[in-house]
Amino acid sequence: MKNVTVTMEDSVAEWARMEAARRNTSVSRLVCQMLAEKMRHDDAYERAMQEWRNRQRAYASDGAPYPRRGPSTAGDPT
Numbered sequence: 001m002k003n004v005t006v007t008m009e010d011s012v013a014e015w016a017r018m019e020a021a022r023r024n025t026s027v028s029r030l031v032c033q034m035l036a037e038k039m040r041h042d043d044a045y046e047r048a049m050q051e052w053r054n055r056q057r058a059y060a061s062d063g064a065p066y067p068r069r070g071p072s073t074a075g076d077p078t
Contacts (some may be wrong), residue, residue, distance in 0.1 A: 001032075006031065011026075
């Protein structure tokens with residue numbers, strides 16, 4: 001593990017101490033866990049976005065215009 005110095009507002013540091021105590025862990029371990037979770041979340045989102053961008057699209061028009069929709073009945077009071 002790598003040691004890192006972090007500067008934060010007093011209120012944030014107090015919250016971190018209270019939260020670490022509530023979870024029965026150290027502030028260092030709490031911050032490490034929170035950052036690791038954020039990293040996993042961001043990585044999963046990035047992978048999902050790349051998969052979505054690279055998927056085969058079934059709606060390509062090859063330059064031809066898409067069919068027009070018929071008259072809308074949504075919001076028609078009758």
